[in-house]
Amino acid sequence: METNKTSKTALVTGAASGLGFELALLLAKDGYNLILIDIDSEKLQEAKIRILKNYHTKITLLIKDLSLINIAEEIYNDLNATDIDVIVNNAGFGLFGTFHDTDWKRESEMLHLHIITTTHLIKLILPGMVKRGSGKILNLSSLAAFQPGPLMALYYASKSYLLSFSQAISNELKGTGVTVTVLCPGPTKTSFQDVVSEGVGDNKIGFNMACPKQVAAYGYKAMHNSRVVAIPGLFNKFLSILPRMLTRNRTTKIVRKIQDKNRD
Template identity: 85%
Template sequence: MEMNSPKTALVTGAASGLGFELALLLAKDGYQLILIDIDSEKLEHSKHTILQTSETKITLMVKDLSLLNIAEDIYKNIDGIAIDVIINNAGFGLFGTFYDTDWERGSKMLHLHILTTTHLIKLILPDMVKRGAGKILNVSSLAAFQPGPLMALYYASKAYLLSFSQAISNELKGTGVTVTVLCPGPTKTSFQGVVSEGCNDNKIGFNMACPKAVASYGYKAMHNGRVVAIPGLFNKFLSILPRMLTRNRTTKIVRKIQDKNRDS
């Protein structure tokens, strides 16, 4: 690839929320985009919105990222395009006791958060290392730092993303490729049933952050090569709380909070 050729970024879960906001930032910086999501209508809307402020090339892929080996299908569709940035943002939650939740949905979440994310990086990373350049941003969660009763699989899968990202970041030192894991707290996205456009301000608040602010924070952290990015001072404090109070105690606290959410 020529030095003056535009760079290409791949973003999963790009139809709304953090994925959409990150795609906007990439487009403003001149990246060509490969946007992936299961929602074709919202994905087309995202493309239309981005093109209102940018003339970048956008390729859309409508894919169910919870399917086994879907990463290989995506890689084949990329067809030799050099990927300079990977943003693994797609994800969803599952609430309830593990013994009582639907296994089909739970297994899809694990496939999406863990297998698809890992496999996609596995396929694209070797080319990045050969070129001596590349950036990877994995979107985890504040949930990664402790167990989460009533959302056991979600918390565990986000913990995997944190651990995996930190480990390969260390392995890649000196290669020119960096890995950043973004661990936001509660954010006004479709995860909470609130679309990105519904955010009236652009800041990281005490209880709920704006996706624009979280995306900007994670984007800067990725470009600065930071490994773990936790937006918000209160969230940073919460991330170390299990070490201060023990994981057993914080697990009990999370359970009480989740019980209140279930009863409300």
């Protein structure tokens, strides 16, 4: 069992599974006290037990539905003036379908989760970081951020928002001691993929699914190195610049083809 090396505090959303859990493990390894947030109480308790088996650190759990209106303010009040040194805005999910057919309730939850709650949490915690002259923010976007995504229109658009917002405030924060990193993974083997490809089975287009441990380690290192945009994998880096070489219309058609092929 490794012991606490620092008294810094990190907040991780969606920490019960997948990339959020792996990022929480890395933070625990570096001795951060953790505030872990997730919607699923049982899974979050299990995550805490798994982390404590490996690392000795203080872990506070907050069971919250991050898609609710004003949830960021509720969390901020729960933090009770705790200084947050690292924010990992990771919680998210995908939705598939033609926009005119999909369920608005679930879609508005996704937009609140990805956009409003993430933005509001940063809005509330960032001034304290700037005042102290230090802090790190890691936002989970996606390779989806670089082009429009027919059949997952709102997911792609919300991830584009996160990329644009992160890059813009990262620029504003130069010289303050606070940095923002936006992690843009390609397909990664987590329960996210089970939801996106529900009833489809394995993806047919042959994308190699990345390992969540490796993706998290890549993003974590990028955050500590104060990199702004972090795209794990050479092929993903190529895919992220490809839309700049094609027309937007062409790129949109290609994404549509991939989405159709994956599900026909």
